[in-house]
Structure formats: C-alpha cells, structure tokens
Amino acid sequence: MDNASAITVFTLSGLNGTEKYRIPLFVVTFLCYSLIWVANVTIIVTIIMDKNLHEPMYILLCNLCINGLFGTAGFYPKFLSDLLSSTHVISFSGCLLQGFVVHAYIGVDFSILLIMSLDRYVAICRPLVYHSVMTRQRVGLLVLYAWLLPATLVMVGSITTFILKLCDSHIPRLYCINYFVNKLACTASVANFIIPACTYTIYVCHFVIIFWSYFYLIRTCRQSKEKMSKFMQTCLPHLFCLKILGVSLLFDLMYIRFGSVDLPQGLRSFMAIEFLVVPPILNPVIYVLETQRQIKFFHS
Secondary structure: OHHHHOOOEEEEOOOOOOHHHHHHHHHHHHHHHHHHHHHHHHHHHHHHHOHHHOOHHHHHHHHHHHHHHHHHHOOHHHHHHHHOOOOOEEEHHHHHHHHHHHHHHHHHHHHHHHHHHHHHHHHHHOHHHHHHHOOHHHHHHHHHHHHHHHHHHHHHHHHHHHOOOEOOOEEOOOOOOHHHHHHOEOOOOOHHHHHHHHHHHHHHHHHHHHHHHHHHHHHHHOOOHHHHHHHHHHOHHHHHHHHHHHHHHHHHHHHHHHOOOOOOHHHHHHHHHHHHHHHHHHHHHHHHHHHHHHHHHHHO
16 A cells, blocks of 8 residues: 555556657648637637637637637647657646646636536527626626636546545556545545546536527527528537547547547547547537627628
8 A cells, every 4th residue: 555655657558559650740730739829829810819709609609719728738748759759658646637727728618618508598589688697797707707616626636536546557548536545545535426427517507508508509599490491590600619628538438437448559549539539629619600790790
C-alpha cells in the first residue's frame, strides 16, 4: 500500500505504434487546433462587436464557442507536446487537471444546449412573453448555471479520485479522464460509483428535457408555416450541434464500456478524441452562416 501512494506520474499509451507518423500527425493536429481557434474566436468577436446580436440565442452561442476553446485547451497542447516527445507521461496533478477540463467541457456543452432548446421553445411557442421571460438577468443566471453545475460535479469527482490509493500508473489513452484513473485504484470506492451515477442521471435528465422541448416545438410548428420557417432558421443549427456532440460522445462511451483491444490503435484513439475534434470545429461552421444572415438582415 505504501508503494501505491507513491505514484505521482502516469504513462499514456495512446500514441504507441505511431512513431513513423508523428510529424504528419503533428502538422494535421496543429492545423486542426488553429482552425478551432480561428472559427470560434471569429464567432465570439462577431457577437461581442455587433450589438444587434446581443440576444439570448447569440449570448449562448458565444458561451458555446468559449467552452469549445476551454475544452480543447485541455487536450491539444499536451497532445502536440507528446507528438514531439519520445516519452508520454503526465503528472498526477496534471492528469486530474486535464480530466477536470475535459469532463467540464462536455457538461457545459450539454447545459448550454439545454438552455438553447428552452430559449427556442419560449421564442417560438410563447413569443408574447419571450422578452419578459428571457431577460438579461435571467440569461446571465442560466449561463452561470451552465458553467457552475458541471464544474461542481467534476470537482467533486476529482476530489474523490485524488484521495484514491493507486496500484498502477498506466493509462491506455491519449489523455487522462477520471474513469481510467479510478480503474487504477487498489480497492473500489463507493463514492467513485455514486458520483458518476449522479452525474449521468443529471445529464440524462438534460437530454430528456432537450428532446421534449424540440418534440413540442416540432409539433407546434407544424400548425403554422411562419413558425415552421422560424424553426428551420433558428433550431436546426442547435439540433445539428446536439447530434454532433451526442454521436461523438457515444463513440467514446461505447469504447470505454465495450471497447476491445482487438481494435486498431488508430481507431481507438480517434474514437477517444472525436468529441474534442468534431464539435469544436463544426459548431462555429454551422452557426456562422446563420450569424452572417442575421447581420445582413439587421443592416439591410
């Protein structure tokens, strides 16, 4: 047990077998990360600079892009460094920090998409009370909720992971998450089952509310061409972003729970990072056309 408590560094094996492709991977990854920054910063600056876009939907979009930069910052710099290094290790504190950022990023994304769905529900189904319901103060509180809830849940999970006694230091992944650190524990902890279960329950409820909102929206909009047109213009981007995030996370969760060592390492690695690559790039691209359309409308 004394040896278990002495573990302070983890080894990451996600890049094993890629020695011949390190430079091409570095170039592609660097370009991908640069694209994420350019796309998201463009949206953020556009929304901040144009006062006509200081509406709840665009404030939420701005936070979605900020969260994309936050989440990818927890992965790409370390990954780029590992591609240029012959050893792939991370400190215990660095592992917990990386896990915190990645988990919080996922939670904030789902929370913001939940608020977006409720915003569209009120805007389309209750237009007469929209401005009295979605006030600046209320939007501010909702945004605060979207950031604080995931941060609190992940912080509690990180604390329970921090106090574990570990018997191994090998993580078969490109980056750290609490799930794999918990698997290295010498003994199972009840807290490390209860906390993830509570977190999953909360976000399953998020998903149910989002599903209900859009189901009711579609049913209501079918009765009016005007409402259906508004739905197509403002809700389809939300649905695409939700679908992209959901499918990306599904790949990773399926691999975590049912993954096989028989799968090629490259495929396993891609499944593990898809939600850190696809949503941060496609979210701004999906919304940029709608944002430009709104800018042209307001200035016409």
